[in-house]
Amino acid sequence: MAKRLSVVDVQRCVGCQSCMFACVRRFGKGGLEGSCIHVRSAGGFHQGFVVHVCRACDNPICSRVCPTDALTPREGGGVHLKPERCIGCGNCIEACPFGAITKDDERDKVIVCNYCGYCASYCPYDVIKHEEIIR
């Protein structure tokens, strides 16, 4: 079964961004560029936070609007990204209703979650979970 990252309870999010740093650290780097998960305040810290990450759609619209087949549907939901095919057009970024796809400005390629779950193990408050997709 395919797994994805689920946002289990965003109300528990404290905005520490440990997940974002984890996503970058996966590649052995510090900082935030290249993170596939994004935590933002919901309009000021007093409002709490929102988490943007790929929810692994069954029929992903990002893949349908990709002109170069850089994003192809993954069995069970979500997409595979082939960075070498990405021309950085940004169609997928505009199409995704969740804001889950972003641009890596250092490489001019899009970035999207590959469902590895590394970030979830650094969420101290069980906001996100790496789990099997049940439809």
Added chain:
Amino acid sequence: MNLQTCQNDLTRILYIDLTKRSFRVEDRPDIFQDSIGGSGAAIRLLEENCPVGADPLGPENPIIFAVGPLVGLYPLASKTIAMFKSPHTGNLGESHAGGRSAVSIRMAGYGAIVITGKSEIPIFLDIDEGKVSFKDATSLWGMSSSFSVGSVLRGMTDESGFRTIMRIGRAGEKQVSYACVVTETFRHFGRLGLGAVFGSKLLKGVVVSGKRSIPVADKKAYRNVYDEIFHASTSSSVMQKYHELGTAVNVWPLNNIGGLPTRNLQSGKFEMASNLSGEHLAAHYLGRRVACAHCPVACIHLAALRIPYPHDPYFYKTIMIGYDHELIYAVGSMLGIGDTEKMLMVIDEVEIQGMDMMTTGVVLAWATEAFQRGLITTQDTGDLRPDWGNAEVYIEMIRRIVQQPNDFYRALAHGVEHAASVYGGLDYALSFGKNEMPGYHTGPACHLGYLTGARHSHLDSAGYSLDQKAAATGKTLTPNEVAEALVKEETWRQILTSLTICLFARGIYTPDVSRRALEAAGFPWNEADFDRIGKDILLRKQLFKAREGFNLLSLRLPKRIFETAAPAGSFDEAFMRQAIYKYAALIGLLPVDEE
């Protein structure tokens, strides 16, 4: 081993001139090589950029923000150090804040930002990596609430999630000498008047944003050290108290030992402290917990307060109010306010105006006692009658301190030392080196820390902790022993604040862990460097203070601290003077043989 040019972008410094509306970037590995970053880099930049005798509210006073090498790499490396000449004390202004400030500055590609000059019109700075925009803030000037300013700036800038939004409230515009700078709504460059310096430059806010990755020297070691620190910060007992109840966890135990300053320190015990305890607040009001960027601990506790509109049935507002130990002391016990909701409403008003909460509370506490003793009258207060527990009067006084309608409120707007030097009552004007006292009356060491510490903060050298150990073990320390312990702690803390680690994580970032964290990332400093650099930074700060007229040996000691019983036992002025002398000798300000 030397720092390389532009190493990990840490050594890049952004200089902004508000007068010329220009900016430039310099690579200064020399600044960071012998200072690490943060406090150490900031004091060197202050030496370079602040002329001797500068007017703290003049264009020549620089605003310096500096972060450290671990920011963006490790958890709890989350602090920005601000340095400036303080309009409140007339010497070293140093204030630390978290929020997203440190990570954003580092992600924008800088180790430090230096802002000089003065704008012709109100502006805010929008720093987005290499781009600096000087944006018109004339319409924001005079907005009644610092909260509204924050939400307007959120709408006017991009990069949500990757930015810090620093701003001042009305107090900063009106140059109240203890106005603060608010960042991310609930964190503050609270102490020593950075907000007034912003105001003097017509600088309403500074937004910094960016994202980048930071390469490390040893990927495997980096992940290992990261995991060690991360697990210590989420699962160890070291951080548990900050994690669950926040700093308010201190209120109840401190009151139990008689160390919670109450009613202008006429007592160390507050009979209504149970209403102000971290436990009570968490059980009845805690509405949300939030964190600084890259801090899994989330010590920021927000109370949700539902307030009815008195003349409009079925109309309510629910506001979120950040609370911490120091706030609860300053506008709770110190003002005799034992009603939890009224205390929260006073906190909210101070936040709206953008003032240092500790100083505000101490100023109002002195005013209350001075009023009761007849030194000030209703003519001075404009018919207000300050009285312990009367939150409504205090809220109105806070507004008037900002508006400054007469000489009395103008005096209050310059702090308790100034006000008491005009109206009398210096014996119970609780400032130390002109900075108002923090929330501990535990014994001689806490007060010695406030007096000698470079920024007159309880966090300089944690004297309150020494006192509490002495009280618990029954072993009293000599003046020289207190001085030695304070100097040792303050010296090490120069390193933590140069790495810009949150001081709450001091139990995790031991010298060994700090060295390994730096090594994995590729930075050169080791334990021997820590000792040398820590001493150097502390001495530089004290020399800057001396340069601007501060003298450790002529410090005023408020009599009240000797009169009110403290948990670690009684102490006198002779004890304090000896310890101060020893402190000055130990840090290298006085030749040791003069003792």
